[in-house]
Amino acid sequence: MTVNIDRARTTFPAPKKLLLAALVAMIVAQPCVTFAGSLVQLPDTEVTEAGEYVAYFIDPTTRYDHGILGDKIEAGGLVVERDGTQLVYRLPDDAVFEDRRVRLADIDRDGVPEIIVVKSYISCGSGIAVYRICDYSIVSFGESNAVGIAHRWLNPVGVADFTGSGEPMIAAVVTPHVAGSLRLYRFNGPDIVEVVRIDGFTNHIAGTQNLDLSRLTDIDGDRVPEIVLPTVGRRSLAIVSFKGGRPRIVTRQAIDGKIVSLDPIRGENASVGLSDGRRMAVMLR
Ligand SMILES: [Ca+2]
Numbered sequence: 001m002t003v004n005i006d007r008a009r010t011t012f013p014a015p016k017k018l019l020l021a022a023l024v025a026m027i028v029a030q031p032c033v034t035f036a037g038s039l040v041q042l043p044d045t046e047v048t049e050a051g052e053y054v055a056y057f058i059d060p061t062t063r064y065d066h067g068i069l070g071d072k073i074e075a076g077g078l079v080v081e082r083d084g085t086q087l088v089y090r091l092p093d094d095a096v097f098e099d100r101r102v103r104l105a106d107i108d109r110d111g112v113p114e115i116i117v118v119k120s121y122i123s124c125g126s127g128i129a130v131y132r133i134c135d136y137s138i139v140s141f142g143e144s145n146a147v148g149i150a151h152r153w154l155n156p157v158g159v160a161d162f163t164g165s166g167e168p169m170i171a172a173v174v175t176p177h178v179a180g181s182l183r184l185y186r187f188n189g190p191d192i193v194e195v196v197r198i199d200g201f202t203n204h205i206a207g208t209q210n211l212d213l214s215r216l217t218d219i220d221g222d223r224v225p226e227i228v229l230p231t232v233g234r235r236s237l238a239i240v241s242f243k244g245g246r247p248r249i250v251t252r253q254a255i256d257g258k259i260v261s262l263d264p265i266r267g268e269n270a271s272v273g274l275s276d277g278r279r280m281a282v283m284l285r
């Protein structure tokens with residue numbers, strides 16, 4: 001879906017004077033947040049739709065010379081649209097959104113989704129950033145520690161109750177092209193805190209746009225999702241469980257080839273694309 005920016009310009013319901021005052025107050029309080037007029041989308045942004053919300057990246061910039069997602073054009077801001085209103089969040093020059101997907105998930109369980117994205121600092125690499133969608137603005141809700149080194153990235157897996165505790169957590173593979181550290185994070189505002197990790201997995205190929213080399217499934221039907229993803233090197237496919245807060249490799253199956261894509265999981269069946277063009281069905285159990 002492509003969002004027509006001109007069509008989606010901000011509209012303000014009456015009373016205009018009251019809202020204008022609120023807008024001025026918001027701009028003073030939150031210098032990174034503005035209601036926008038003309039916006040430029042990131043060329044390869046996805047457009048996320050979740051209920052009444054639509055979200056995407058804007059402000060293409062070349063200020064971070066990395067190119068892990070296939071080009072060296074990253075996002076300097078993001079937009080959430082709701083009820084005909086655009087809310088805009090723009091980063092200062094020390095960081096970019098090194099991401100193509102604005103994830104929307106309710107991690108604090110208040111009924112309103114939060115924004116979960118990859119924020120990369122020019123000097124110290126990537127971390128997970130979470131933002132709250134308020135009535136008239138987007139505000140920072142928390143961040144994980146950045147990797148600590150420029151040009152070190154992470155790729156989120158998803159947001160779910162991975163441990164079975166009832167608490168939504170964020171799963172991500174930190175440095176998927178190096179250590180491949182699959183980690184769980186919980187929201188402990190204003191921090192996004194690592195809970196547990198297991199190394200040796202990947203969910204991205206350097207220089208490609210595909211964010212979905214990992215998938216969620218509930219392979220054993222216990223209503224706690226497992227994570228399906230390749231091991232580092234992409235020559236085997238694993239299922240990882242974090243049930244009970246402990247990482248466990250449920251299965252690991254060798255693949256006759258190098259994995260380059262992973263379809264959404266259907267039941268107990270996975271389908272992978274291989275670097276030589278073949279597709280292969282994989283029974284997960
Ligand atoms: Ca929420």
Ligand SMILES: [Ca+2]
Pocket residue numbers: 217218219220221222223224225226
């Ligand atoms: Ca399960």
